[in-house]
Amino acid sequence: MDERKRDSMVAYLRRRMAAFGIEPDDLAESIARDQRRQGETRYCNAAGETWDGKGEIPQWLQQATSAGQSLEHFAVKGVTGQLPRKPRGVDWRNDPFAGTRLARDVRSLASVG
Numbered sequence: 162m163d164e165r166k167r168d169s170m171v172a173y174l175r176r177r178m179a180a181f182g183i184e185p186d187d188l189a190e191s192i193a194r195d196q197r198r199q200g201e202t203r204y205c206n207a208a209g210e211t212w213d214g215k216g217e218i219p220q221w222l223q224q225a226t227s228a229g230q231s232l233e234h235f236a237v238k239g240v241t242g243q244l245p246r247k248p249r250g251v252d253w254r255n256d257p258f259a260g261t262r263l264a265r266d267v268r269s270l271a272s273v274g
Contacts, residue, residue, distance in 0.1 A: 204235040220255075
């Protein structure tokens with residue numbers, strides 16, 4: 162980028178920041194906060210969804226690992242680890258087929274066998 166384009170862009174950004182009441186300190190604080198948050202990220206997907214490895218596993222990561230993708234595939238900066246163990250049993254709360262004819266037919270087949 163040449164110097165004239167750069168100066169023009171800086172002037173434009175300063176005008177827009179002034180129009181929205183954004184001070185340079187606000188911008189610096191926001192960038193620092195994002196960097197801290199990004200430093201805590203252990204896993205990230207291509208859509209930018211992240212997980213710090215604490216608490217419940219997010220749905221995007223559950224779906225990917227259930228489909229056969231490795232946890233290491235989503236590791237940021239070479240972080241590796243094991244997924245926490247799921248409790249035994251089946252969680253039907255997120256069943257996409259709940260209440261449909263397919264779910265009723267499968268249940269009737271299960272009770273016959």
